[in-house]
Amino acid sequence: MSGLVHEFSWSASRAANFASCRRRYFHDYYGSWRGWDSRAPQWRRTTYLLKKMTRMPMLAGDCVHRALAEWMEGRARGRTASEEEVTERAIGWLRTGYRESRDGAWRARPAKFTHLAEHHYGEAVIAEEGGRAAEYGGRYRDRIRRCVNQFFALDGLEEARTVDPAAFLALEEMGTIELSGSKVYCIPDFATQVPTSDGRAIRIYDWKTGRPRKADRFQLAVYVLYAREKWDARPEEVTCSDVYLEDGELTVERFDAEEVERVEERIAESMEEMRALHFDADSGDGDSETFPMICDPKSRECATCNYRELCGR
Ligand code: SF4
Known part of the structure; x- marks a missing residue:
């Protein structure tokens, strides 16, 4: 077993996850734990595989973040890439990610290669027939172009x-x-x-x-x-x-200092709520029923969630 230990931690995104669906929170932080290990039980491996999936809006966002960080790092080394170069780099990563997902490269290494929930669940938006996938991909290429363009154009930046x-x-x-x-x-x-x-x-x-x-x-x-x-x-x-x-x-x-203090109190309350359900995922599997699914199976949350197959939604 690696030196990694399952410990409680907090982040703003973890708190948002906890607030939106307790079952998803369970899958993300407990069920998927050690699912990267080939000796882990199959249910943990499946949960981990689903956890590592992304969606096109997130993939496009990651490509923009990565391209802007690379541009900044380039500046630190004395090289200033043009807007066109940054855009093309980000779109290139989007295309690579799409292909990795479509061709199943992630099956061998889910943490290394892109796996899109749209492909996993055979969503209509990504059907290659009839040009749906091309239209869908084009939407995110355009988004990347607009985002990079605004990064270079905004006076406030x-x-x-x-x-x-x-x-x-x-x-x-x-x-x-x-x-x-x-x-x-x-x-x-x-x-x-x-x-x-x-x-x-x-x-x-x-x-x-x-x-x-x-x-x-x-x-x-x-x-x-x-x-x-x-x-x-x-x-x-x-x-x-x-x-x-x-x-x-x-x-x-x-x-101001007062607001920062209130934020700190809010975080402490959020931690307390989360700690009440916390257990050591190295010592046991926990009970997913203590992390209820959200009630409406037709909710937008469920419609785009990585764990639909585990929840039967
Ligand atoms: S499919 Fe719905 S109920 Fe299940 S984890 Fe996702 S958001 Fe929660």
């Missing part, structure tokens, strides 16, 4: 595009901090610091390739806590932005 790479603080790296005795995972897409007359200003950017969601501002507040723990930043030094690349919109958010 001028500083992000031109800041001295020596000032970079974070670039798509997963980091952890500790709150209320548990690990909290964060992945700020991009963070920098710039000197000001009275100290420094920290800017944190979250690239979004989909529509705004209610939870987006909360995620930014978690980054302020991350900045406090990692870079010893006071809340008033930090400005956060959600950048809705497809629509070319950018929010500018500040959080």
